[in-house]
Amino acid sequence: MTYTKNGKTFHCPVEAALDVIGGKWKPLILWALGDDVLRFNQLQKGLPGVNTKMLTKQLRELEKDGVIRRTVYPEVPPRVEYAMTDFGKTLIPILRELCKWGANYLEIDDTSRECPAKKGKH
Template sequence: MTYTKNGKTYHCPVEAALDVIGGKWKPLILWALGDNVLRFNELQKGLPGVNAKMLTKQLRELEEDGVITRTIYPEVPPRVEYTITDFGKTLIPILRELCNWGAHYLGIEDASAYQCPTKAGRKKK
């Protein structure tokens, strides 16, 4: 059986999930957003190694999939902020478990005490 969403065909729900959040940057973007409102530069600073072109591409894809929203304010210069949608927030427990698993893999005993660079110095909504 196949499933179609946003013009894409999937053979399995896991395939669809990985298409939406797979890759190096998408989970980190979502983890960084969490309950926060972030601007492009804040996201880029919190994701060491990502270039502007890749970050823009990943943000657009997450927005198309309904996982994040982009708000453009009519100011000069324009201000753009990114937030995670309610639907996107359903991924946070999954990402938290990935963090716990990764901490265990790395030998970090208390993952809750570990601060990822993407979680540091952010403003809350």
């Protein structure tokens, strides 16, 4: 059986999920956002190694998939904020479990150090 969403065809729900949140940066962006509202520079500073072009691309894809919301304020200079949508927030428990799994894999007990973007907020 195949499934279609946003013009893409998937062979199973896991494939669809990985299409939305897979890759190096998307899970880290989502983990950084959590319940917070962050500006682009805050996200970039919290994600060592991500360049501006890649962060912009990943944010656009997450927004297109309905996982995050981008709010532009009509100010000079413009202020842009990113936050998880209600649908996106359903990923938080999954990301927590990934963090626990990663900590177990790394054989560490302290998950407050798991990702520089959050520094123990989850």
